[in-house]
Amino acid sequence: MKRILTSLKLGCMFDYIPTVLRSQEIIDKSFHKASNIVEPYFPKKEMKIRKEVTDRISTIESISTGHLDKIIRKFPTIETLHPFYFDLIDLMFDVDKYKLSLGNVQWTTDKIKDFSTVYIKKLKGVKTINEMNNIMKQYYGRFSSLIKNINKDLLYLGECRNYLRRLPGIITDIPTFIIAGIPNSGKSSLIQKLTGTTPDIASYPFTTKEILIGYKNIGTRRVQFIDTPGILDRPMDDRNDIERRAIIALSKIEGTILFLFDYSGTSSYTEDQQNNLFNEISGSFPNKIIRIQTKIDISERKENICISSVTSPGLKELDDVVIAEVENFYAARNQETGY
Template sequence: MFTRIPTVLRSQEIIDKAFSRASKVEEPYHPHKEVRIRKEIQDRISSIEGSTVFYLRKMVKKFPSNDTLHPFYRNLLDLMFDLDQYKISLSKLDRTASKIEEFSTQKIRQLKYIPVIAEMNKIMREYYGRVASLIGDLDSDLSFLGRCRDFMKQVPEIEQNDPTFIIAGMPNVGKSSLLSRITTATPRIAPYPFTTQSIYIGYMERNGRRIQVIDTPG
């Protein structure tokens, strides 16, 4: 169900990758040094914009939308993490991508009218600093989405049309033992809290119909 969600990078990793890629951009020789430097800085800005915006938009696209989730999955995920925060964090990634696009366009346009190399380099430093700040402000959201992704990738495919019971309760009260007794599931069982680290599903037959039973972490 959620197996295609890519690994969530931390903010510094995104910055390092984008800046490293941009540092390799070089313009060929031009008789007018100012022309070459201007084009090189513009290309580096475009490179950073492309890397960061592509990654942020990919995250927004690959994570399932809260509004399109089946009610069962939405309720299940809401038990494990704050879905409101999930929606807010994805929105922040999308807004940051738009801000980077806008700022990049502004700086590339500004460079067209700068004749002095020192001023061009100043614009480049301003751009690098602003992008690093925008991405850095996402660190807590990226960390949160990383934890969401780790849990979501453990969620097995659930038959949405089968009658379903969820076993919920405090840790170490025997939920997994109950699941193993009444269904075909073989969850990990141990006499200490928080043994259940992921969702387990078992099935049982009643009156010729299959019933789905889910053991949740807790």
């Protein structure tokens, strides 16, 4: 399935969404630009005023609809979003209201363009300066009224923009590995070992936690690793409903979960508690889950894949598993697309 609006680089998924001006800000900006228009000398004053009023109307139309058009173009179409982002957005704000607000902005943009053309045509049919000034005043009044009518829509879209720009920049169409497990099981160390770099930090909505995102290249293919400290490290019963739904949104990412087990006895979690968490995540996420034992340098081997952030054994074996999963990802993708 084709995924649209995929992030191409780490950072916020929706950095490109512009600031949404309030109605009065759009009016002031448009009028200020128009007020600076003064035509050069014309043989007749009527010709000069007609040209000034025409240019002012055109300028107001251009400034205002340019901003409104940018809002319409840059705000994402909800139906085209990846399910991961759709779920998070659906938790935050009223999607129907979002669509309605964008629709009202579009209608207003079209209306301004239409009646600007009408008023410019009116100018061609009048002869006196007084009539020209009256047309300009009528236009200014009608324009202001239209813009003020969408102030609530602009305020709402501004709130939506602020939320969208806080969403983590997870790339949804490349091989992804989500690292889970109890606190202090070595998740952060593992992502650094696998990528060879310090991961970037991104906030995760509806929680007080942050996720770590790192990348590495396997051949020409980019691979993404997501560390989930404080998120996939304790039972869902410890969360409220909003947090649970936000966490489950991670299951919409087509990735493999690397679940870390710590049998060293250095944590406060028993083996049964870790297995219970593993089973809960297995039941909540459709993703493939691979069991990995950490701290093998101070614990007995119990899993097929064992690693240590201190002595680095098992990392080559884990790398081979990662490479195999990446190959499986692209094989499945090619089968979907027919290539």
